[in-house]
Structures are given as C-alpha cells and as structure tokens.
Amino acid sequence: KNEVEQSPQNLTAQEGEFITINCSYSVGISALHWLQQHPGGGIVSLFMLSSGKKKHGRLIATINIQEKHSSLHITASHPRDSAVYICAVRSGVGKIEGSNYKLTFGKGTLLTVNP
Amino acid sequence: GAGVSQSPRYKVAKRGQDVALRCDPISGHVSLFWYQQALGQGPEFLTYFQNEAQLDKSGLPSDRFFAERPEGSVSTLKIQRTQQEDSAVYLCASSHSTGNSYEQYFGPGTRLTVT
Numbered sequence: 001k002n003e004v005e006q007s008p009q010n011l012t013a014q015e016g017e018f019i020t021i022n023c024s025y026s027v028g029i030s031a032l033h034w035l036q037q038h039p040g041g042g043i044v045s046l047f048m049l050s051s052g053k054k055k056h057g058r059l060i061a062t063i064n065i066q067e068k069h070s071s072l073h074i075t076a077s078h079p080r081d082s083a084v085y086i087c088a089v090r091s092g093v094g095k096i097e098g099s100n101y102k103l104t105f106g107k108g109t110l111l112t113v114n115p
Numbered sequence: 116g117a118g119v120s121q122s123p124r125y126k127v128a129k130r131g132q133d134v135a136l137r138c139d140p141i142s143g144h145v146s147l148f149w150y151q152q153a154l155g156q157g158p159e160f161l162t163y164f165q166n167e168a169q170l171d172k173s174g175l176p177s178d179r180f181f182a183e184r185p186e187g188s189v190s191t192l193k194i195q196r197t198q199q200e201d202s203a204v205y206l207c208a209s210s211h212s213t214g215n216s217y218e219q220y221f222g223p224g225t226r227l228t229v230t
Contacts, residue, residue, distance in 0.1 A: 004157075033218075042119075042223035043158075043206065086157055101146065101210075102171070103219065105157030 003027050006087050006106035013113050019074040021109045023087030026068065031090040033103065034061050034072045038083045046072070046085075077113045084108040117141070119222035121207050127228045128197045136192045136225045140209030147190050148219060149182055150206040158206055164190060197229045 005024045013019055023032070034046040047054050047061040049070075054061050058077075063070040074081055087106040120139045128134050140147050146165055150158035151174075160174040166187035175182070179198075184190040194201055204226050208219040 035221075043208075043221035045218050045220070048218050088157070101148075101163055102160055103148075103158075105150075105159070107155070107157045 003091075003104050004087055004089055004106040006085075006109050008109060009107065010110045011112070013077050013111070015078055015113055015115050017077050017113075019072075019077050019081070019111065019113075021072045021085050021087075021111070023070045023072070023106055024068060025070075025087075025089045025104075027089065027091045027104070029065075029068075029089040029091050032063055032070050033088040033090070034070075035086040035088060036083050037086060037108065043086070074111075079113045079115050082111055082113050084110050119207055119209050119220050121205075121222040121225050123225060124223060125226050125228075127230060130197060130199060130229055132197050133193065133195045134197055134227060136194075136205050136227070138190045138192070138207030138209075138222060140188065140190070140207070141220055142188075144209035144211055144220075145187075146210040146212060146217075146219075147184055148208045148210070149190070149192050150208065151176075152204040152206055152224070154203070161192070161205075194227075197227075199229050202227055202229045 003026050007022045031050045033048050036044045036046050049063050058075045060073040086108045088103040122137045148163050149161040151161050152158040162182045163171040164184045167184050179195045181193045204224040206224045207222045210217045210219045
C-alpha cells in the first residue's frame with residue numbers, strides 16, 4: 001500500500017462546479033503539501049499545512065491529523081484549473097533539523113474542467 | 116527573482132548513452148533535491164544536498180545515477196549507460212532550509228526519453 005493515496009485519480013467537471021480532491025496517508029507527518037502540475041510544466045506549490053485549514057483565492061485546503069486525511073477544494077472551478085493536483089507529505093515528526101526533508105508524493109489527480 | 120531552472124528541458128538519448136541534467140536553484144537556497152517522475156506517477160525522491168554535501172542518496176535507483184553540487188549552487192544529475200526504464204521527467208527543487216516552515220520550489224523538469 002502506498003504511503004500517500006489520492007482520490008479520485010481522474011476528475012472531470014463542468015465550469016463553475018465545486019471540486020474536492022482527497023488525500024490519505026499512513027505515516028506520521030510534520031507537514032502536507034498540495035501541488036499543481038500543468039502538462040509539460042513544472043510543479044507549483046499551492047499549500048503547505050500541518051493543521052486546520054488554509055485558503056487562497058478559490059482554493060481551500062484542510063487537514064485532519066487524527067484521521068490522516070486532507071482535502072483540496074476548488075470553488076467555482078474554471079477551465080484554467082485543469083491540471084494534475086498532487087498531495088505530498090513530509091514525514092519525520094520530531095526529527096532533528098536537517099533530517100526532516102523528504103517528501104513522499106501521491107500519484108496525483110488529473111482534473112479536467114470543461115467550459 | 117528567478118525561480119529554479121533546469122536544462123535541457125527535453126533530452127532524447129540512445130540506450131547506452133550518458134546524459135547530464137543541470138539544475139540552477141534559487142540563489143541562496145541551501146537545500147537541493149532531485150526527483151524522478153515516471154509517466155502517470157507522482158515524483159519520487161532521488162537525492163538531497165545541503166550546500167555541497169550530499170546528505171541522502173538513498174533514492175538513486177542504481178550506481179549508474181550520480182549527482183553532484185560541487186560549489187553548493189548548481190547541481191548536475193548524471194546517468195551513465197542509460198536504459199529505457201530511465202525515461203522519466205527529472206525534477207529539481209530547492210529550499211531555503213530544511214525545516215518545516217520552508218517550502219520546496221520546483222523547476223520545470225527535464226523530460227528524458229531513452230530510445
């Protein structure tokens with residue numbers, strides 16, 4: 001079983017719809033990242049969070065540490081939101097500075113928003 | 116300021132050739148990471164540098180893979196005697212430090228195709 005599982009793998013939505021992408025992980029973590037990757041492009045960091053909820057524009061990320069689960073929500077989706085969304089966890093709770101660096105990634109969720 | 120840059124963006128190599136992939140991190144960033152992303156998969160950790168020191172190379176898939184960062188800035192990932200299974204996108208990321216509060220900034224990647 002992968003340490004980081006995302007669902008769904010593929011998601012198609014109509015413009016304006018509310019989108020939810022889920023991420024579950026099985027290890028203790030110190031932080032969780034949501035990343036966006038456009039076809040042929042690099043990866044852009046959307047959020048880094050270790051508790052609670054963060055919001056940036058139409059994007060909202062939540063995390064429940066006890067349940068080892070995080071969600072990424074997109075409100076009023078737009079075709080330009082079409083991309084792969086990747087969840088990554090930084091594991092190593094309590095490790096000393098310098099060792100808590102490794103990211104473990106999910107396989108990503110391919111989101112297509114149609115006009 | 117400039118982000119992380121990688122060159123070349125695309126590389127086609129014949130099986131058995133050696134390749135060298137370059138990463139220019141954000142100026143002043145202490146930490147540098149290399150990841151390998153196979154088609155349809157999330158990135159996987161290859162190696163980690165703190166300044167010029169390679170602190171973790173546990174993700175390098177074989178001794179054909181070698182990475183260096185001799186002056187603590189630019190890094191090169193070298194793959195000797197390339198094989199078809201080496202075909203992937205190679206991503207470089209840099210970070211100001213390694214603590215929880217520092218994000219990783221990704222480059223656009225180098226897409227390697229081994230024929």
